[in-house]
Amino acid sequence: MYKLLLVDDDKELTSLLSQLLELEGFKVETAHNGIQALNRFDSSIDLILLDIMMPELDGLNVLIELRTKFKVPVILLTAKDSAQDKITGLEYGADDYILKPFNDKELIARIKALLRRTKWDTDNGIITEQLVHYEIDKLMVNCQDRTVYFDGKFLDLTGTEFQILIKLIENAGKIITRDKLSESVLGKEFTPFTRSIDVHVSNLRKKLPLRDDGLPWIQTLRTKGYLFTGEKQNLKNRHKLFHV
Numbered sequence: 155m156y157k158l159l160l161v162d163d164d165k166e167l168t169s170l171l172s173q174l175l176e177l178e179g180f181k182v183e184t185a186h187n188g189i190q191a192l193n194r195f196d197s198s199i200d201l202i203l204l205d206i207m208m209p210e211l212d213g214l215n216v217l218i219e220l221r222t223k224f225k226v227p228v229i230l231l232t233a234k235d236s237a238q239d240k241i242t243g244l245e246y247g248a249d250d251y252i253l254k255p256f257n258d259k260e261l262i263a264r265i266k267a268l269l270r271r272t273k274w275d276t277d278n279g280i281i282t283e284q285l286v287h288y289e290i291d292k293l294m295v296n297c298q299d300r301t302v303y304f305d306g307k308f309l310d311l312t313g314t315e316f317q318i319l320i321k322l323i324e325n326a327g328k329i330i331t332r333d334k335l336s337e338s339v340l341g342k343e344f345t346p347f348t349r350s351i352d353v354h355v356s357n358l359r360k361k362l363p364l365r366d367d368g369l370p371w372i373q374t375l376r377t378k379g380y381l382f383t384g385e386k387q388n389l390k391n392r393h394k395l396f397h398v
Contacts, residue, residue: 156269157181157198161191161213162205162231171203178262188216199226201269206232206243214246221247225300225313227268231256244353249314250340251350267341271317288323290384291365295323304363314339315358318351322372322382331379355380 158180162168165186172182183199185191188211191204202220206213217228230243230251243251250264288295292305300316302309311319317339322330336342336351355372362371365384373381 155179155181156200157183158265159183159185159191159195159199159202161185161188161202161208161216163187163208164205174258174262175265180265188212191216192219195220195224195226201227201229201265203229203231203265204248206230206234206239214243217243217246217248221312227313229264229268240350241353244350245357247312249312264341271313271339271341288320290323290326293362293371293384295319309361311358311361314354315361318354318358322380323384326382326384329375329379329381333379335380 156179158175160168160172160175160182161184162171163186168184168186172184175182183194185194187208191202192211195202204213204216213230213232217230220226220228227249228247230248231254232239232243232251233254234240240251249268252261252264287297294303296302297320300313302311302316302319318335321335321338332351335355339354340350342350355374359370359372364370369383371382371384373383375381
């Protein structure tokens with residue numbers, strides 16, 4: 155059973171939403187401000203639903219604090235509809251966001267989609283996936299423990315950024331459209347109004363050092379999509395360790 159942490163200062167909404175989530179088979183912990191959220195979070199939490207506007211410590215600052223140590227999936231709940239507010243949340247490490255008031259079925263669908271993409275390992279705080287390694291020049295990617303190194307230096311990616319990187323590597327040398335990348339990684343269609351996938355890709359590009367030839371790993375092709383420029387090598391020895 156997945157365990158969620160629901161953080162919102164609206165106690166009536168929290169109570170109703172908790173009942174809905176429990177009917178869907180989730181176990182729910184609640185908090186009504188940012189301080190409570192940080193105190194109640196532990197490695198048993200599979201996903202966080204996090205309101206932005208809260209007393210004492212707002213949701214964005216909670217997110218910043220969480221991202222210094224944890225990759226737990228986070229969906230922001232926000233009444234702010236401006237593009238900049240959404241972009242700020244994604245840049246701070248949120249995996250998704252949903253606007254208030256929201257449709258109950260859409261929220262459940264978003265939660266289940268995110269949990270399908272990233273399975274939080276409650277034993278050691280990492281996200282587990284297929285046992286595959288990729289090595290592209292100085293870039294080394296381990297899908298087992300979801301670590302990425304460049305020239306021996308650890309790159310701290312969020313769960314969504316890691317998923318995007320893997321999808322791009324799997325399509326190395328091929329153009330992958332924004333629609334396809336958004337649907338496969340975020341579980342939703344790309345629209346010009348949200349552009350969530352663009353923000354996540356931008357964050358990923360900032361964290362990836364340039365290649366030896368000075369070019370970026372990810373090229374943006376206007377109106378077409380994205381292109382990963384490195385040539386992947388799928389390491390057959392699944393237990394091989396990176397020498398860093």
